[in-house]
Amino acid sequence: MAQDSAEQASPAATARTLLPTLVPALLVGMVASLILVGVSTAAEQLQYVLWQNLPDALGVGRYSVPWMFVMLFATGVAVGLVVWKVPGHAGPDPASTGLDAPVLPPTVLPGLLLATALMLAGGPSLGPENPIIAVNVSLAVLVGTRAFPGAPERGWVALAEAGTIGALFGTPVAAALIISEALAGERTKGQLWDSVFAPLAAGAAGALTITLVSRPSFDLHLPPFGQPGWGDLLASVVVAAVGAVLGMCVVYAFPFVHGAFGRLRHPMLMLPAGGLVLGALAALGGQLTLFKGLDQIAELARDPDGWSAGEFATMTVVKLAAMLVAASCGFRGGRIFPAVFVGTALGLCAHALVSGVHPAVGVAAGVLGVLLAVTRQGWLSLFVAAVLVVSPGILALLCVASLPAWLLVTGRPFMRLRADGTSAR
Missing domain, CATH: 1.10.3080.10 (Clc chloride channel)
Incomplete structure (x- = not known):
């Protein structure tokens, strides 16, 4: 009886409810993936200049100790200038943020992207995930809430996070798992698959886009492992x-x-x-x-x-x-x-x-x-x-x-x- 009451209080979504979310989800996933690709490609090109072309032109060893000191110090100076002078100061203190990124004002985003690209090219030991998710979330909320005023902000956040995570790992499975883990602590209406339907579509779009553009692979091709003992x-x-x-x-x-x-x-x-x-x-x-x-x-x-x-x-x-x-x-x-x-x-x-x-x-x-x-x-x-x-x-x-x-x-x-x-x- 209690189970029947719970089912009546939280009905599953219908196909008519879920289908309209599909196109926005696919668009958000594709754009999120392209932003990641754009920043990563720009950083790779700059990295090639800074760590190969420039030291070769100066007659310095590419990864010699003096050059590593110079480049990492210069990267600190460059990112410091962005944080100091660029409008928005490249967002909040990164020590206070995670994958569940805050929605940032549009004026913050260019500085955050620039600081991220400089960091990726310069050599510090961090990845692109947190700032790229923050940028994609902020853009999705900005555009989505204007295009669809009645849609909740949280839905656009979930789509952007899923699309970016799908692109980062080249598969929507990671996005689905993370969104499912986040939903585990919330009271969601209906069934779990109803809640992850649109984010899964966004993650799939992000993963397919980056796969078509750059074909990422996480398989390390280690010696084959058979049956465990x-x-x-x-x-x-x-x-x-x-x-x-x-x-x-x-x-x-x-x-x-x-x-x-x-x-x-x-x-x-x-x-x-x-x-x-x-x-x-x-x-x-x-x-x-x-x-x-x-x-x-x-x-x-x-x-x-x-x-x-x-x-x-x-x-x-x-x-x-x-x-x-x-x-x-x-x-x-x-x-x-x-x-x-x-x-x-x-x-x-x-x-x-x-x-x-x-x-x-x-x-x-x-x-x-x-x-x-x-x-x-x-x-x-x-x-x-x-x-x-x-x-x-x-x-x-x-x-x-x-x-x-x-x-x-x-x-x-x-x-x-x-x-x-x-x-x-």
């Missing part, structure tokens, strides 16, 4: 737990490092100082610890035995520290992609230490643990860890490994700060 289960649990602990170390350090840079009080001091610290970290960890990390994990995966355990451990710690510094000093960017690099380096370190740890198991479990700590998004962490290693046998291991790793992170501070500088929970 007891040793693989133990390895996945241990590596995921270690990744979660390492990620939580950064989470707990975040407010203190952010506060240290905050005492400089001006973007033209905070960001160049952060650039100098990042230059020192790059000198310690090498060129693979620069940038957002996707191209670099592919290079690591091409030769899992090409580095020693000590070198993998150094890259793991340096990349974690670089992500922490870049997020603390004011660079505009997200933490998912550098966290993936950290998890990959950690997993290959485990393989180098214990040859019985399969590279695919180590990488997937390491990425899972680090992402759980840094993002606190369970579905996203499982999804990213799984797509890096295209193997059905890895899924059961990851589901089991996620349980103790989640116990280590749940209920603890997020890697996001409140306005007073304390960690959000």
Whole structure:
């Protein structure tokens, strides 16, 4: 009887209700994907000039220690100028934002896009996800609420987030999982698939658009992994737990490092100082610890035995520290992609230490643990860890490994700060 009453109070949507949302969702997904492609392409071209053409013209080593210091300091100066002088100051403090981006005024968006492109080209260890989602959300709300005054703002936000996430990962599955996780804490009218219908369409449009334009791939082409054994289960649990602990170390350090840079009080001091610290970290960890990390994990995966355990451990710690510094000093960017690099380096370190740890198991479990700590998004962490290693046998291991790793992170501070500088929970 109670179940019948609940069904009557929350009827499922009809096809007539859902169909009108399809075209706006597809348009939002396509535009969100094209904005991501445009910013990423511009950043890649600038990166080529800054890290190849320019040092070659000057007769300086492309990734020599002096050049890394110069470029990261110069990137801090350039982004600092944007934050200081450009209208809107490139948006809110990135330490206070996540994937659920705020709706920003239109005047903020050009500066935010410029700061993001400069950051991506210059080498700091952050990805494009947070600022691109913020831009796409703000544009979708601006245009959508004017074109359809009766439509709720939250619907446009969900479409833009889903379209961008679909484009970022090249599949709508990630968007559907994240939207479903967000809806789990809300009272939604009707069935879950009714609520994710339009966002799933936006995510599919974003994923298909970027696939047609640039054909992204997350498969690292690691040595094939067959049926899991007891040793693989133990390895996945241990590596995921270690990744979660390492990620939580950064989470707990975040407010203190952010506060240290905050005492400089001006973007033209905070960001160049952060650039100098990042230059020192790059000198310690090498060129693979620069940038957002996707191209670099592919290079690591091409030769899992090409580095020693000590070198993998150094890259793991340096990349974690670089992500922490870049997020603390004011660079505009997200933490998912550098966290993936950290998890990959950690997993290959485990393989180098214990040859019985399969590279695919180590990488997937390491990425899972680090992402759980840094993002606190369970579905996203499982999804990213799984797509890096295209193997059905890895899924059961990851589901089991996620349980103790989640116990280590749940209920603890997020890697996001409140306005007073304390960690959000």
